[in-house]
Amino acid sequence: MIGPWIAAFLTLAIFSYLYKDNPFYKVAEHLFVGISTGYWTSMFFWTQIQPNLFGRLWPASEYSSDSLWYKFYNLLGVFSSVFPGGGIDKGHHMELLYLLPFALGIMMLLSVSSKLSWMARWGIAYTVGMAAGLRAYGFLNSNVLGQIKGSAFQIFNSDLPFFALASESIFNNFIILIGTITGLMYFYFSREHTGNFGKLSKLGIYFLMISFGASFGFAVMGRISLLIGRFVDLITYSGSAHNHATLWLLLAMILLLGYSAFTDKNNTSKDEPTIEK
Amino acid sequence: MDKISDYILKAGTIDRRWIFLIIGLAVLLPLFFPLGLPIRATNATQKVYDAVEALEENSKVLVSFEYGPSTKPEIHPMAIGLLRHLFTNGHKVFVTCLWPDGQFMADEALDEVAKEEFDLTYGEDYVILGFRPGNEAVVKGMVSNIRKLYTTDARGTLVDNIPLMKNINKVADFDFIFSASAGYPGTVEWVQYASDPTGVPLSTGTTSIMVNDIMPMVNSGQVKGILAGMPGAAEYEALIGTPGIGTSGMDAQSIAHLVIVLFIIFGNITYFIETQRSKKY
Numbered sequence: 001m002i003g004p005w006i007a008a009f010l011t012l013a014i015f016s017y018l019y020k021d022n023p024f025y026k027v028a029e030h031l032f033v034g035i036s037t038g039y040w041t042s043m044f045f046w047t048q049i050q051p052n053l054f055g056r057l058w059p060a061s062e063y064s065s066d067s068l069w070y071k072f073y074n075l076l077g078v079f080s081s082v083f084p085g086g087g088i089d090k091g092h093h094m095e096l097l098y099l100l101p102f103a104l105g106i107m108m109l110l111s112v113s114s115k116l117s118w119m120a121r122w123g124i125a126y127t128v129g130m131a132a133g134l135r136a137y138g139f140l141n142s143n144v145l146g147q148i149k150g151s152a153f154q155i156f157n158s159d160l161p162f163f164a165l166a167s168e169s170i171f172n173n174f175i176i177l178i179g180t181i182t183g184l185m186y187f188y189f190s191r192e193h194t195g196n197f198g199k200l201s202k203l204g205i206y207f208l209m210i211s212f213g214a215s216f217g218f219a220v221m222g223r224i225s226l227l228i229g230r231f232v233d234l235i236t237y238s239g240s241a242h243n244h245a246t247l248w249l250l251l252a253m254i255l256l257l258g259y260s261a262f263t264d265k266n267n268t269s270k271d272e273p274t275i276e277k
Numbered sequence: 278m279d280k281i282s283d284y285i286l287k288a289g290t291i292d293r294r295w296i297f298l299i300i301g302l303a304v305l306l307p308l309f310f311p312l313g314l315p316i317r318a319t320n321a322t323q324k325v326y327d328a329v330e331a332l333e334e335n336s337k338v339l340v341s342f343e344y345g346p347s348t349k350p351e352i353h354p355m356a357i358g359l360l361r362h363l364f365t366n367g368h369k370v371f372v373t374c375l376w377p378d379g380q381f382m383a384d385e386a387l388d389e390v391a392k393e394e395f396d397l398t399y400g401e402d403y404v405i406l407g408f409r410p411g412n413e414a415v416v417k418g419m420v421s422n423i424r425k426l427y428t429t430d431a432r433g434t435l436v437d438n439i440p441l442m443k444n445i446n447k448v449a450d451f452d453f454i455f456s457a458s459a460g461y462p463g464t465v466e467w468v469q470y471a472s473d474p475t476g477v478p479l480s481t482g483t484t485s486i487m488v489n490d491i492m493p494m495v496n497s498g499q500v501k502g503i504l505a506g507m508p509g510a511a512e513y514e515a516l517i518g519t520p521g522i523g524t525s526g527m528d529a530q531s532i533a534h535l536v537i538v539l540f541i542i543f544g545n546i547t548y549f550i551e552t553q554r555s556k557k558y
Contacts, residue, residue: 018297043377048410051429091428091435134413138469142499146473150497167320176496215489218506222351222485224533225507227304228526229350235308 004242009249011230022257050082051090056098060087151180179207282550289547296540303536307528314531316524321495322512324502325480328453329359334367336452337445341467342386344459345378348484353382354510354523355482356457360390362517364397369441371451373427374408375415375462380431400439407431412462416470420448454479464491468499482509 013028058073063086065074076083104123111120155173163171185197186204193201238246318326332338340359344352363370372387374380383405391397399405406427409415418426423446427436436442444450448471456479458464464481472479478501483491485506494500504513507530510523 019294040377043408044410047377047408052409055428091437130414134417138413138466138473142465142469142473142494146468146497146499147493150493150499211489215486218485218488220537221506221508221530221534224304224530224537225351225485225526226348227301227533228308228507228529231305231308231529232350232522232526 004237005245008234008237008245011234012249012253016253019257024253053098053102055088055090056092056095058087059092059094060089062094063087183207285547286550300533300536303533304529307532312528314528316511316515316527318512318516321503321505322509325504326513326516328478328480328501329362332368332453336368337371338363338368338453338455339371339373339451340455341373341375342379342383342457343375343463344382344457345376348459351484351506352457352459352482354521355504355513356386357390357521358510358513358517359455360386361519364391364395370403372405377408380408400441404439404441405431413466413470416466420471420475423447448477449475451477456481459484468494473499
């Protein structure tokens with residue numbers, strides 16, 4: 001019942017920034033930052049650290065109360081929601097190799113200590129190295145080789161019409177060929193962009209500008225879609241099923257912001273310095 | 278002529294809050310008074326529809342939810358449209374989430390479509406494996422061994438106890454992948470680490486702002502079509518014959534675009550007049 005009121009208030013509070021910066025906007029902004037942080041932290045902990053890290057270090061399938069490893073685990077049992085009795089049952093077997101990422105994770109957290117912050121570098125170095133290696137393969141395979149393969153097509157394909165506005169055609173194949181070559185020429189910096197080379201690279205700029213224009217158009221389209229989404233919700237919350245939440249909140253905000261603007265104006269006119277003649 | 282120019286220049290200096298108000302009204306009014314403008318599917322949307330239609334009955338489809346409330350108006354309608362299409366054609370749906378919020382979006386979409394509209398059984402017709410952090414590492418892990426990454430589903434049930442997960446061990450066991458994506462990690466990562474290396478066909482639905490990044494992959498055949506933002510969702514709804522949230526927002530979208538185009542033209546006219554005057558004086 002209170003959910004739609006909160007949603008309507010927060011939406012209107014964010015929209016109020018379009019008028020000017022104000023306390024409603026600040027409240028919504030701070031709530032967003034705080035809740036997002038808390039939400040992400042808890043989500044990461046309960047979907048990854050607890051089941052996939054602790055679940056592999058102390059799995060229920062290999063629990064033994066005599067084992068020194070599980071005796072230590074039982075000491076952690078004071079946090080019973082994280083370390084339940086009898087081990088963590090998430091379908092894993094024991095993999096002590098996971099102590100390594102556990103240690104690196106703790107070392108990353110040590111960046112808060114001025115004396116031990118150097119240890120964080122090891123964890124960061126591992127993450128950066130792993131991500132770079134992982135991405136290099138995917139990028140080379142899909143973005144470089146895949147795109148080269150995709151642009152190596154038969155221009156004079158007899159099955160295609162000479163001209164088509166949106167679908168494949170010989171004319172469009174030419175556009176792709178010229179756009180690809182001149183676009184690449186623009187990014188070739190080992191030769192001065194003068195003469196015929198300069199003209200072709202300038203043509204490349206035009207292709208890039210058309211691409212940026214299309215990106216801008218899509219960006220506008222996306223933002224309008226989001227606005228439609230919020231308006232649809234606000235309209236829903238303005239119904240009698242939600243006690244006209246949107247309308248009441250909008251009215252209250254307009255009155256308060258109007259009053260604030262009125263008092264600000266009065267204070268400003270009083271504080272204005274007088275010019276002595 | 279000078280008077281008209283003066284008037285245009287004066288109008289160009291109005292408080293920007295009036296422009297916000299006009300854009301707001303341009304979006305709001307068509308929501309109250311729909312115009313019913315026609316919706317025609319583009320080639321990119323048609324390719325997605327054709328790719329789903331080409332699947333044999335009972336195909337295993339992996340749908341990845343990579344969006345949250347902030348991009349819900351764009352992606353959610355297409356996710357719902359796609360699920361309707363998949364369940365109508367009798368396919369099995371496996372849901373993963375590369376974004377934590379994606380799990381809520383998946384729950385909401387499947388509650389609406391699988392549970393309420395089609396009355397399907399969880400674990401037999403569809404399953405939500407849920408969110409795992411790790412971005413592209415999650416996709417890479419699923420390509421090699423899903424069961425190592427997902428020992429339980431989003432509800433905490435052991436994957437080994439879910440009937441639908443029988444014989445599902447890696448991405449190559451699926452017949453089709455759909456990425457409902459609002460950014461990183463998303464469509465690009467699925468192409469790079471799952472679809473290209475394994476050859477499992479992939480289609481996507483993305484936010485409008487991502488379309489230019491993904492379109493080269495659609496043209497090269499790496500991605501089988503793309504649903505581009507809310508218009509893509511509306512076109513897909515038109516193709517499957519079930520108008521939904523996407524369709525209802527298209528009038529507002531079209532009118533708002535028209536108003537923005539008029540503002541851009543007006544802004545260019547004032548710029549032209551200003552430069553002409555500065556040359557003159």
